[in-house]
Amino acid sequence: MNWTWFHRFGSPPWVYGFAARWAPWFGGAALLAMLIALYGGLVLAPPDYQQKDAFRIVYIHAPSATMSLAVYSTMAIAAAVGLIWRMKVAHAAAAACAPIGAWFTVATLGTGMLWGKPMWGAYWVWDPRLTSELVLLFLYLGYMGLRAGIEDSQKADKASAMLAIVGAVNVPIIKYSVNWWNSLHQPPSRLLGEADMVWSMVWPLLLMLLAFFLYFGAVLLIRLRAELLRRERNASWVREALS
Amino acid sequence: MSEFLAMGGYGKYLWPAFALGFGIIVLIYVSAVSSLANAKQQARRRLETQS
Numbered sequence: 001m002n003w004t005w006f007h008r009f010g011s012p013p014w015v016y017g018f019a020a021r022w023a024p025w026f027g028g029a030a031l032l033a034m035l036i037a038l039y040g041g042l043v044l045a046p047p048d049y050q051q052k053d054a055f056r057i058v059y060i061h062a063p064s065a066t067m068s069l070a071v072y073s074t075m076a077i078a079a080a081v082g083l084i085w086r087m088k089v090a091h092a093a094a095a096a097c098a099p100i101g102a103w104f105t106v107a108t109l110g111t112g113m114l115w116g117k118p119m120w121g122a123y124w125v126w127d128p129r130l131t132s133e134l135v136l137l138f139l140y141l142g143y144m145g146l147r148a149g150i151e152d153s154q155k156a157d158k159a160s161a162m163l164a165i166v167g168a169v170n171v172p173i174i175k176y177s178v179n180w181w182n183s184l185h186q187p188p189s190r191l192l193g194e195a196d197m198v199w200s201m202v203w204p205l206l207l208m209l210l211a212f213f214l215y216f217g218a219v220l221l222i223r224l225r226a227e228l229l230r231r232e233r234n235a236s237w238v239r240e241a242l243s
Numbered sequence: 244m245s246e247f248l249a250m251g252g253y254g255k256y257l258w259p260a261f262a263l264g265f266g267i268i269v270l271i272y273v274s275a276v277s278s279l280a281n282a283k284q285q286a287r288r289r290l291e292t293q294s
Contacts, residue, residue, distance in 0.1 A: 056250070064267075114263070226279040230286075233285070
């Protein structure tokens, strides 16, 4: 198998150019998919037989929650690649992921609280799913705090990468917390095959998930460009890229 | 329209949830774009002082 395409991702100028070219396409596709999914979720999908119209919060809560985990996983993998292969672009990608993931986690917790109040009668309960998601927010904040606290960027990369990798243990804990422990939080819904919901409820959710992944791609590429410019400020390619 | 906004009595939870979620989506984008603009400005300043 030819791996030359992978090696290109180790080159900061190539990644900078790639990100500049592709971010608008990811962003445009995300916006289009979000608008269609919103119309499907808020207008076309019927109310749930138990949760009535409150279930529609799923169209913002579930994609945010999925992204909070997916972004952390991406960050941990990028940090591991950076540590193992000493790849500067991977460390930059991990650093770019952190604020995005932290905000997705805030969105997950906030929208979850607004769903919890009408369903459980409380905005917050110390439930395994909610508590482990809160720990995820602290991990993101800890990662960013650690990076900001170490002036030497190579030391900051190494220390924060270790934290990201160790913290990845929380990802399966969040995912399976509803199966492992008694939880107020509902178990995951099956969306494909023998789905728990009718198709008119499912497709807007799948489309919104796709939209959030595309959106993450767009903002990650924008943040990655900023990270690369800061790290490579003395490199000759920066002059050419900015001219 | 008012029936749609009421969302069967759950509108007071549903709309703030969407406002929060999409508010954060906008915030993530704005902060990413401003981070890139700052990085470009810093890099340009550095290049000017070098030349």
